[in-house]
Amino acid sequence: LSTAGGNLVAKASVLGFGQGTAKGGSPRARVAAYKVCWPPVSGDECFDADILAAFDVAIHDGVDVLSVSLGGDPTAFFNDSVAIGSFHAIKHGIVVVCSAGNSGPADGTVSNIAPWQITVGASTMDREFPSIVVLGNNMRYKGQSLSAKDLPDKKFYPLISAADTKAANASIENALLCQAGAIDPKKASGKILVCLRGQNARVDKGQQAALAGAVGMVLANNILSGNEIIADAHVLPASHINYTDGLAVFTYINSTKYPTAYITPVTTQIGTKPAPFMAAFSSKGPNTITPEILKPDITAPGVSVIAAYTEAQGPTNEDFDKRRVQFNCVSGTSMSCPHVSGIVGLLKTLYPNWSPAAIKSAIMTSATTWDNMKEPILNASTIKAGPFNYGAGHIQPNLAMDPGLVYDLAATDYLNFLCSLGYNETLISMFSEKPYKCPKRISLANFNYPSITVPNLVGSITVTRTVKNVGSPGSYRAQVQRPTGISVQVKPKKLKFKKVGEEKTFSVTLKVMKAHAVKEYVFGQLIWSDHVHYVSSPIVVKAV
Secondary structure, three states, X not given: OHHHHOOOEEXXXXXXXXXXXXXXOOOOOOOOOOOOEEEEEOOEEEOHHHHHHHHHHHHHHOOOEEEEOOOOOOOOHHHOHHHHHHHHHHHOOOEEEEEOOOOOOOOOOOOOOOOOOEXXXXXXXXXXXXXXXXXXXXXXXXXXXXXXXXXXXXXXXXXXXXXXXXXXXXXHHHHHOOOOOOEOXXXXXXXXXXXXXXXXXXXXXXXXXXHOOOOEEEEEOOOOOOOOOOOOOOOOOEEEEOHHHHHHHHHHHHHOOXXXXXXXXXXXXXXXOOOOOEOOOOOOOOOOOOOOOOOOOEEEEOOOEEEEOOOOOOOOOOOOOOOOXXXXXXXXXXXXXXXXXXXXXXXXXXXXXXXXXXXXXXXXXXXXXXXOOOOEOEOOOOOEOOHHHHOOOEOOHHHHOOOOEEOOOOHHHHHHHHHHOOOOHHHHHHHHOOOOOOOOOOOHHHOOOOOEEEEEEOOEEEEEEEEEEOOOOEEEEEEEEOOOOEEEEEEOOEEEEOOOOOEEEEEEEEEEOHHHOOOOEEEEEEEEEOXXXXXXXXXXXXXX
């Protein structure tokens, strides 16, 4: 809530780190919170009845934006309470922003996949909290942490792999993961423990190390987490390092009889490069329910985000943590979602009459796929990311204010979308309230989304889109970056707008080039430009 709408607060910090003035995206907004998640009952904590009740009350209260940092596994829309609730909200002009989920980096993990939602992935920002691991051989590895406790300056301690501190009845795997009861205090006491990331909570590993008498912890990434390192409020001096650096630390331990190390105190650093890159945990496309709709839609900062925090719990959320903080640093798509909600609040203020689809289009078509090194945005394994990671790209609020053109959609378009999926009248009535008669012929390919996705291209397909001018009069020309092995033809190549609100329709023909066909997803881009605005849409194609 504070990320989306928090007021300006001077001297905010987490345990003294990241000090500055904190503010939310729409700092003067009025806010309302609706509780939908409760202590778990047989593993479930956010029940459909509560979620739908909250949507009902929010619609009744007349909110402008709903920030929904929750979701389950992707499922058909008629089974999805967030999809049903958000459909009713958009009919009332309320923009609904949802988290993509934290089940990455595997493909097809993205949830909240309805086209009427803005679905947000998580990427890093250019601030970090470095803490250096210095080995006895003078090698230095930069990790991150928010440990309030420091080790004495430059004093070396024995360094040990947590696997070598295995308790008698524990497995090597559980010891390496620093799980409860797996570490023998006789072997760990007075040492810096190297724990592997995975399974149990990162901060819990530090707690287990501390309980066993360790003086510090190095948390090393597993291969899946790659370069995604997260600053946590550890209970002992600790530093979280990436996968390659972790391998180097384990290699050093095995190469010498008396491995030693120290961990430097945490500092706050801004201007990190490269930034942003995609978080490994951020859920990815393709959309497993309707692959013709690209999800996520957008990415925003979701790693080590500082925001207001409850004093009902400690900064680690663990029962053992008796500390209390007014601000905390947390990672997840639940942190990136309210960044976008705050920006939507500002756009709503500027353009109170824009539809939720127009606002979403403005955010998507003005996004960037480049980082602060002017290189393509990477994923956590330093491989080039793509639309299944970040959707249209990383959000650029100032450019979203003046998008030039928008791809608009109304509630009936979304109902026709459900018709195209073969939903019958009974299922559609869950969304439409009153009976809705589906039109005779309807094509999912021509659904006016700000991205173009063709999951099963045989030969060629022509899709149409309509753009509405929301800027000054002008002429836009089409520029195409074509996906590998696919030819792209846009007709007409030029669109001339004489007034605000004017709409123009164009077609895009995608054709498989036999000699160069690739049997996996390939990506391109369509950009309409008048040299002031660059209205860009991802093109996502898979030839069969």
